Each structure stands twice: as C-alpha cells, then as structure tokens.
Amino acid sequence: MLPQVWRIHHYPKHLLHCFVDDNRSKSNDADGVLIRAELFSISPNEEQLCWECSCRSELEVPEMQSKVSRWLSWLNR
Incomplete structure (x- = not known):
C-alpha cells in the first residue's frame, strides 16, 4: 500500500511494528x-508501510538478518 500523499510522518516507536516472514521451510x-x-x-487512521525488504537467495539472508536486527535494536532502545 502506498501513501496517498508523499510526506514524512513521525510516529512514536510504540506505534511501529516489525514483522518477518521466514518462508525457507516452505517449498514455493x-x-x-x-x-x-x-x-x-x-496510526489512529490507518496502517502505513514504512519499509519493506525481501530476499530470494540464501546468499542474501545474512544481509537481511542484519537489517532486521538493526531495526529491532532501534525499536527496543
């Protein structure tokens, strides 16, 4: 979902959520x-996607894990 208006919104950390879907055990x-x-x-009005990242190769998994780790570390500060 893309925002209707291109502007930066700031939300408190407690309103941000990080989800990770690990599909490595599933076939295709x-x-x-x-x-x-x-x-x-x-937000009280709607859900807004801020960041999305995906990988299709096992070689990209460590980089992806590192990105998620940094986000989770920031959220938990």
Whole structure:
C-alpha cells in the first residue's frame, strides 16, 4: 500500500511494528521470496508501510538478518 500523499510522518516507536516472514521451510508457496520483513506504523487512521525488504537467495539472508536486527535494536532502545 502506498501513501496517498508523499510526506514524512513521525510516529512514536510504540506505534511501529516489525514483522518477518521466514518462508525457507516452505517449498514455493511464497512466490520465490525466502524472507520478507516489513516495518509499518499503525496510526489512529490507518496502517502505513514504512519499509519493506525481501530476499530470494540464501546468499542474501545474512544481509537481511542484519537489517532486521538493526531495526529491532532501534525499536527496543
């Protein structure tokens, strides 16, 4: 989902959520995506996607894990 108006919104950390879908144990159910991570905010009005990253190769998994780790570290500060 893309925002209707292109502007930066700032939300408190407690309104941000990070989800990680690990599809490595599934065969081809996820359209070739091994891992997908999303960071999004939930405002009183709607849900807005802030960041999304996915990888389709096992070689990309360590970089993806590092990105998610940095986001989680920031959220938990």
